Amino acid sequence: xxxxxxxxxxxxxxxxxxxxxxxxxxxxxxxxxxxxxxxxxxxxxxxxxxxxxxxxxxxxxxxxxxxxxxxxxxxxxxxxxxxxxxxxxxxxxxxxxxxxxxxxxxxxxxxxxxxxxxxxxxxxxxxxxxxxxxxxxxxxxxxxxxxxxxxxxxxxxxxxxxxxxxxxxxxxxxxxxxx
Numbered sequence: 133x134x135x136x137x138x139x140x141x142x143x144x145x146x147x148x149x150x151x152x153x154x155x156x157x158x159x160x161x162x163x164x165x166x167x168x169x170x171x172x173x174x175x176x177x178x179x180x181x182x183x184x185x186x187x188x189x190x191x192x193x194x195x196x197x198x199x200x201x202x203x204x205x206x207x208x209x210x211x212x213x214x215x216x217x218x219x220x221x222x223x224x225x226x227x228x229x230x231x232x233x234x235x236x237x238x239x240x241x242x243x244x245x246x247x248x249x250x251x252x253x254x255x256x257x258x259x260x261x262x263x264x265x266x267x268x269x270x271x272x273x274x275x276x277x278x279x280x281x282x283x284x285x286x287x288x289x290x291x292x293x294x295x296x297x298x299x300x301x302x303x304x305x306x307x308x309x310x311x
Contacts, residue, residue, distance in 0.1 A: 149173065149187075150258060152232055156187065157261035159207050165200040167191040168253050168264040170240060172286065175271050177256050180293035182286050186233035190266070192246045193221055193238040201225070201236055208232065242277030243270055268294045 172184035205212035210227035221238035253264045272290050275283035
């Protein structure tokens with residue numbers, strides 16, 4: 133399933149995230165590293181009026197995928213770190229020259245498994261590069277479960293975006309039925 137739209141293009145232009153997402157998406161594909169974009173960046177790609185300074189991904193932690201993460205950092209001319217945060221198994225990739233920051237997590241609050249999140253994810257294409265993006269419902273569920281102040285601060289916006297998306301989908305279904 134591919135989604136596009138003027139909201140997404142506007143948000144990406146304002147954030148100037150398109151070049152980073154295209155570069156990261158291409159590298160993920162080259163390395164065959166399956167990861168799902170989560171968090172505010174994923175919500176913004178679906179039209180939610182939110183911003184972020186980094187890109188968060190959920191991935192399956194295996195020795196092979198950890199090697200792929202290291203290769204991703206090298207390919208991006210970046211450094212991979214294991215910060216000491218309350219979140220377990222967080223791998224951060226940072227590129228100093230332009231501030232690119234990617235966080236790869238093994239678990240997130242409110243989501244039982246990588247496989248479930250991936251199954252519900254959307255495939256969004258950006259300049260010819262496909263990326264798996266967590267559904268808005270999963271993003272909302274995760275932020276509610278995390279209960280962090282920064283997550284609670286955007287919940288109302290994300291819930292409204294989720295409602296609007298559901299209304300648009302219902303209108304589209306009604307139009308298809310009429311035809």
